[in-house]
Amino acid sequence: xxxxxxxxxxxxxxxxxxxxxxxxxxxxxxxxxxxxxxxxxxxxxxxxxxxxxxxxxxxxxxxxxxxxxxxxxxxxxxxxxxxxxxxxxxxxxxxxxxxxxxxxxxxxxxxxxxxxxxxxxxxxxxxxxxxxxxxxxxxxxxxxxxxxxxxxxxxxxxxxxxxxxxxxxxxxxxxxxxxxxxxxxxxxxxxxxxxxxxxxxxxxxxxxxxxxxxxxxxxxxxxxxxxxxxxxxxxxxxxxxxxxxxxxxxxxxxxxxxxxxxxxxxxxxxxxxxxxxxxxxxxxxxxxxxxxxxx
Amino acid sequence: xxxxxxxxxxxxxxxxxxxxxxxxxxxxxxxxxxxxxxxxxxxxxxxxxxxxxxxxxxxxxxxxxxxxxxxxxxxxxxxxxxxxxxxxxxxxxxxxxxxxxxxxxxxxxxxxxxxxxxxxxxxxxxxxxxxxxxxxxxxxxxxxxxxxxxxxxxxxxxxxxxxxxxxxxxxxxxxxxxxxxxxxxxxxxxxxxxxxxxxxxxxxxxxxxxxxxxxxxxxxxxxxxxxxxxxxxxxxxxxxxxxxxxxxxxxxxxxxxxxxxxxxxxxxxxxxxxxxxxxxxxxxxxxxxxxxxxxxxxxxxxxxxxxxxxxxxxxxxxxxxxxxxxxxxxxxxxxxxxxxxxxxxxxxxxxxxxxxxxxxxxxxxxxxxxxxxxxxxxxxxxxxxxxxxxxxxxxxxxxxx
Numbered sequence: 177x178x179x180x181x182x183x184x185x186x187x188x189x190x191x192x193x194x195x196x197x198x199x200x201x202x203x204x205x206x207x208x209x210x211x212x213x214x215x216x217x218x219x220x221x222x223x224x225x226x227x228x229x230x231x232x233x234x235x236x237x238x239x240x241x242x243x244x245x246x247x248x249x250x251x252x253x254x255x256x257x258x259x260x261x262x263x264x265x266x267x268x269x270x271x272x273x274x275x276x277x278x279x280x281x282x283x284x285x286x287x288x289x290x291x292x293x294x295x296x297x298x299x300x301x302x303x304x305x306x307x308x309x310x311x312x313x314x315x316x317x318x319x320x321x322x323x324x325x326x327x328x329x330x331x332x333x334x335x336x337x338x339x340x341x342x343x344x345x346x347x348x349x350x351x352x353x354x355x356x357x358x359x360x361x362x363x364x365x366x367x368x369x370x371x372x373x374x375x376x377x378x379x380x381x382x383x384x385x386x387x388x389x390x391x392x393x394x395x396x397x398x399x400x401x402x403x404x405x406x407x408x409x410x411x412x413x414x415x416x417x418x419x420x421x422x423x424x425x426x427x428x429x430x431x432x433x434x435x436x437x438x439x440x441x442x443x444x445x446x447x448x449x450x451x452x453x454x455x456x457x458x459x460x461x462x463x464x465x466x467x468x469x470x471x
Numbered sequence: 472x473x474x475x476x477x478x479x480x481x482x483x484x485x486x487x488x489x490x491x492x493x494x495x496x497x498x499x500x501x502x503x504x505x506x507x508x509x510x511x512x513x514x515x516x517x518x519x520x521x522x523x524x525x526x527x528x529x530x531x532x533x534x535x536x537x538x539x540x541x542x543x544x545x546x547x548x549x550x551x552x553x554x555x556x557x558x559x560x561x562x563x564x565x566x567x568x569x570x571x572x573x574x575x576x577x578x579x580x581x582x583x584x585x586x587x588x589x590x591x592x593x594x595x596x597x598x599x600x601x602x603x604x605x606x607x608x609x610x611x612x613x614x615x616x617x618x619x620x621x622x623x624x625x626x627x628x629x630x631x632x633x634x635x636x637x638x639x640x641x642x643x644x645x646x647x648x649x650x651x652x653x654x655x656x657x658x659x660x661x662x663x664x665x666x667x668x669x670x671x672x673x674x675x676x677x678x679x680x681x682x683x684x685x686x687x688x689x690x691x692x693x694x695x696x697x698x699x700x701x702x703x704x705x706x707x708x709x710x711x712x713x714x715x716x717x718x719x720x721x722x723x724x725x726x727x728x729x730x731x732x733x734x735x736x737x738x739x740x741x742x743x744x745x746x747x748x749x750x751x752x753x754x755x756x757x758x759x760x761x762x763x764x765x766x767x768x769x770x771x772x773x774x775x776x777x778x779x780x781x782x783x784x785x786x787x788x789x790x791x792x793x794x795x796x797x798x799x800x801x802x803x804x805x806x807x808x809x810x811x812x813x814x815x816x817x818x819x820x821x822x823x824x825x826x827x828x829x830x831x832x833x834x835x836x837x838x839x840x841x842x843x844x845x846x847x848x849x850x851x852x853x854x855x856x857x858x859x860x861x862x863x864x865x866x867x868x869x870x871x872x
Contacts, residue, residue, distance in 0.1 A: 187685055194677045292506075299768070301511035302701055304733030307709065314711065320681060323709045395709055396674055397701040397731065401507060405672050440667075440678035445641050447678075448670040 190320035191437045197326045199433020200333030201388055205406065206413040206425040207337055208384035211344070214420030215357050215377045218268060219276055221283035224407030225290040226382050229256050230389020231398045232294060235303050245308040245394070252390045253383035260382030264375050287404070294400035302399035311394075329391055336387065337426045344422055353377060409448075412455045418468025428466060496536040497794045499525065499781060500564040502554060502579065503594065504571050505543035508672065508697040511727045512771045513571040513594045519764050520778035521568055523757070528785040535789060540564060544575050546671075551575035555582040565794040566591060566784050569777045573597035573644035583608045588797040591784055593776030596696075596723060597647040598860060601824040605867035608797045610784075610804055612825045613776030614745050616644070617860040619722050620652035622743030622829050622853055627690050627720050628661040635720075636688035637666030638679050638703055640695040648694035648722050664688045669699070676703040677710060684712055696723045701731050708736045725771045729834055729846050737846075740834040745827060745858075746772035746813055747847055753812035769844045779811040780825075817855060822867035829858035 205227060212220045233255055234248035243251065263286070271278045307325050314323035344350040356363040356370045364370045389403075396402060413432055417424030432451050439450040446453075458466060501521050503513045518541045525537045540562065544551035551570065558564035559582065566589040570576045576595025583590035584606040591610050592600055598617035600609060635656050639645035645668065653663050664686045667679045680703065683691045691712065693703050700721060707719055721728075724742040748758040748769045757778070761770045770778075787803035788794045801823070809817040809825065817827040832847035840846060862870055 187681065190681050191678055194675075194681065197677070198675050295506065295510070299511045299727070300506075300508060300514070300698075301727040302698065302731035304731060304736070306733070306735065321684075321711050321715075323711070325709065326677075395705060397698050397705065399508075399698060399731070401672075401698070402674075405674055437678055440669075441682065444667045444669055444679065448673065 186319035187441065188438075191441050192434060193317075193320065193322065194326075195434035195437025196430060197329055197433070198436060199430035200330050201392060201406070201429075202410055202413050202433050203337050203426050203429025204333050204384060204388040204391070205410040206417065206429045207340055207422065208381040208388075209410060209414050210417070210420055210422055210425035211340065211384070212378055212381035213414070214422065215353055216268070216374055217272065217276065217357075218279040218378075219283065220378075220381065221280055221407070222263070222287045222290065223283075223382075223385050223410070224403030224405075225287040226256055226260065226385040226403070227389040227392070227406065228294065228400060228403035229259070229290065230386030231305070231393040231396075231402065232298070232303075232389075233386065234390045234393045235305050235398055238305070245311075245390070248390050248393075249387070253386045256386035256389075257379040257383030261375055261379040263382075264378040268378065269371070269375075287407075291400050291404060298400060300399055300401065302397040302402075305393040305398050307394040325394060329395075332391060336384070337429075340384070341422050341426060409451055412451045416451075416455050416458045416465055418465025421465065421467040424465060424467025494534065494536070495788065495792055495794065496538070497566070497785065497788050498538045498540065498562070498564045499784075500558045500562075500567045501539070501541040501569050501777065502544055502551060502558075502567050502575075503541065503569045504546055505541075507546055508699075509546070509571040509594065511768075512697065512725045513569055513773050513777075516761070516765060516768065516770060516774040517569045517593065517777040519761060520770065520774040521781045523760055524778045524781035525785070528782055528789075532785070532789050535785070537785065544570070544572070546572045546575065548574045548578040552578045552582055555579045556586075559583075559586040559588050565589065565788075565797075566781075566800075568781050568784075569594045569773065571595060571773065573599075573647065574642055576600060577604055577643060580604065580606060580609045583797065586797070589784060589794075589800050591780035593780055594773045596644050598651055598865070599643075599647060601820075601822045602860070602865040602867055605822045605865070605869055607823075607869060608801055610780065610801060610819055610823045610825060612780040613772050614743075614829070615824075615859070616648040616722075617651045617655075618745075618829055618858050619743050620648060620655045621860075622831055622858065623720050623722055623741055624652045624655035624661075624692070625659050626741060626743075626831050626851065627718065628656055628659045632690035632718050632720070633661040634688045635661060635663045635690045635692050636683045636686040637663070637692045637694050638676070638683060639666055639668050640699055641668040641670050644696070645694045649692070652692055652694065652722060666692075666694075669695070671699065673699060674702065676706040679703075680706050680710055680712060684710070684715070684717065688717065690718050690720050692720045692722055693724075694722050696725075697728065700724060701728055704732055704740070705736060713739075725773070726769050726844070726846060727771055730769075730844075734835060734837040734840055734846065737834045738836045741831065741850070742834070743829055743831055743853075744772050744847075745829050746770075746775040747830065747832065748844060749847070750830075757813055767843070775813045779809070779813050782811050783807070783809050783819075820862055822862060822865055822870050824859055824862075824865075826855040826859055828855050829853040 233252045237243045311325045360370045417428035440447045501518045568591045571594025573595045593613045598615040639649040805819045814827040831851040
C-alpha cells in the first residue's frame with residue numbers, strides 16, 4: 177500500500193472525502209453569511225442560532241405534526257426564513273446606515289437570547305433525530321464506507337451553492353441585487369423596490385442557515401449550542417474567503433473542510449485551531465481575503 | 472442566698488450565650504456548568520438536588536441554618552477559581568458541591584485546600600482528585616475515571632473485546648480516562664492499539680472514527696462526555712462501524728445522553744454508572760420529587776451525587792456543630808458511615824474517595840423499553856471494594872504519609 181507521510185493513501189482518500197462533506201456545511205453556512213454581508217452590510221451573528229433553529233424546527237414538526245425529513249427540508253427554511261424577515265423588518269433595517277458594529281452587537285445578542293431560550297425549553301443534551309429511511313445505508317468505495325446520507329449532503333450543498341452563485345452573479349435579478357448594494361438610491365429611482373429586495377435577501381440567507389440545520393439534524397447532535405460551536409469556524413471561513421464574496425465563501429468552505437480533515441489525521445489536537453491559523457496568515461498577506469475585492 | 476441566685480443567673484446567661492453561639496449557619500455553593508454541554512447532566516439539576524438534600528436535612532435538624540448559592544463556571548478553570556475564591560473569602564461559603572469538568576474540579580480542589588474549606592466533588596471525573604492531587608479538604612462522591620474504566624473496560628475485555636482504540640477528549644478528563652482504561656484493559660490481558668485526542672466540543676467525528684476503523688481494534692473506547700459522546704456514537708452508527716463488528720465502549724455515558732441519542736442508535740451500549748433512577752423504590756421516590764421541579768427530566772448520577780454528598784456534609788457539620796474548619800468537617804465526614812436513600816450505606820476512605828457499589832448497565836432495545844426513561848438493564852453489580860481504585864495504588868500523599 178502506498179503511504180504518504182506514514183499514512184496509507186487509502187485513508188487519505190477517505191479523509192479527503194470526509195473533509196469535503198464537512199466543507200459542504202461550512203460552504204452552505206458561509207454562503208448565507210456572505211450573501212447577507214454582501215447585500216446588507218450586516219455581520220449576521222445570529223446565523224449559528226438560525227442554523228440551530230433549523231434543526232429544532234425539523235425536530236418539532238416531526239414530533240408534533242408528524243412531518244418527516246423531506247417536508248422539513250422544504251418547510252423549515254421557509255419558517256425560519258420568515259422569522260428572519262420579521263427580524264429584518266423590526267430591528268435590522270434601522271441599522272444599515274450605522275457602523276457594522278451595531279449590526280454585529282444586535283445579532284450577537286439575539287443569538288445568545290435564542291440559544292438561552294432553547295436551552296431553557298429543551299435542555300442542553302440534545303434531541304434525537306433519525307436519518308430518513310430512504311437515505312440509510314451506504315456504498316463501499318473500497319477505501320472507505322460512504323453513508324448514503326453524507327453523499328446526499330455533498331450533492332445538496334453543491335447544487336444550492338452553485339444555484340445561489342448563478343442567481344446572484346449571472347441573472348437579471350442578481351444584477352439588480354448587486355446594483356442595489358452599490359447604489360440603492362439610483363436603483364430605487366429605476367422603480368425597483370430596494371427595501372423589499374433587501375428584506376427578502378436576508379430571509380433567503382437565513383433560510384440557507386435553516387436548510388443547513390435540517391441537513392445536520394440526522395448526523396449531528398441537535399442541541400441549543402450546536403450553532404455557537406460552528407459559527408465561529410464559519411466566520412473564519414468567510415473572512416478567509418473575503419467578506420461578501422459568494423464564490424469565495426463556497427470555495428473556501430469546501431477547501432477548509434479538506435484542510436481540517438487532513439489535520440484530524442496528522443495532528444488531531446490542532447483540528448479546531450488550524451482554520452484560525454490560516455485565517456491569521458491570510459489576513460497578514462491579503463487583508464481582504466482570498467477572493468475579496470481590495471478596497 | 473443572693474450569691475447563689477447570682478451564680479445561677481450568671482451560669483444561665485453563659486449557657487444562653489453558648490446556645491446562641493451554637494446556632495450554626497452553613498452556606499452551600501453549587502458550582503456547575505449551567506449553560507453548556509454538561510448543563511443537563513449537572514447544572515440546574517444539581518442545584519435542585521442540593522436543595523432537596525437541604526430540605527431533607529432540615530427536617531430533622533431545625534437548629535441549623537442552611538443557605539444555598541449557585542454559579543456557572545462556563546467550563547473555564549480561571550472562572551471557576553475566581554468564583555471559588557470569592558465565595559470562600561467574601562460570601563462566606565463553607566462548601567462547594569458538584570463542579571463538572573475535571574480541569575475546573577482540580578483547580579477548585581486546590582482553592583478549597585488553601586482556604587481550609589470543603590469541596591464535595593460530584594461532577595468532575597478525574598481519579599487524580601483522590602490520587603496524586605488529593606487533599607484533606609476534598610471528598611469525591613459519585614464516580615471517577617478509574618471506576619468507569621475498570622467497570623466498562625474489564626467487562627468488554629471479558630466478553631472478547633481485547634483490542635482497543637481510543638477517542639479521547641483533549642483535556643485532563645479525557646487523558647485520565649484513557650490512562651485508567653488502558654491500565655484496566657491491560658490488567659486483564661487486553662491490548663491498546665492506538666488513540667486520537669480530539670478537541671472539546673468537536674462537531675464531526677467521522678474523521679476520527681475512520682482512523683479507529685482502520686486500526687481494526689475490536690473495541691472503540693469513547694473517553695469523552697456529553698455532546699462529544701453523542702456525536703461520536705451517532706457517526707459510528709451512520710458509518711456502519713458497529714455493523715462491521717467493532718464495538719463501542721461509552722466510558723462516560725449518562726442517561727441524558729442515551730435519551731438524546733434515542734434507543735435505536737444507543738441500544739446495546741455497555742456503560743457503568745453508580746446511580747440509575749429506576750434502580751429501587753428509594754431512587755424512584757427521589758426521581759418523583761426531582762421531576763416536580765424539572766418535569767420529564769431524569770436525575771443523572773452526578774445530580775444524585777450532589778444530593779447525597781450535600782446531605783452527608785451537612786450531617787458532619789451537625790455532628791461538629793461548626794462548619795468553620797474544613798479539614799475537621801472532612802475528617803468527620805470520613806469518620807461517619809454514609810447512609811442515604813440513593814447510594815445506600817457506604818464509607819469515605821482516607822484519600823477522600825466515597826465507596827459504594829457500581830453497576831454495569833446495557834442500553835435496552837426500543838422493544839424492551841416500556842415507559843419513558845426505561846433504558847437500562849443491569850448486567851452486573853460491581854461491589855464497592857472492587858469498584859474503585861485500591862487505596863495504596865492511588866499515590867495520594869494523605870495515605871502514603
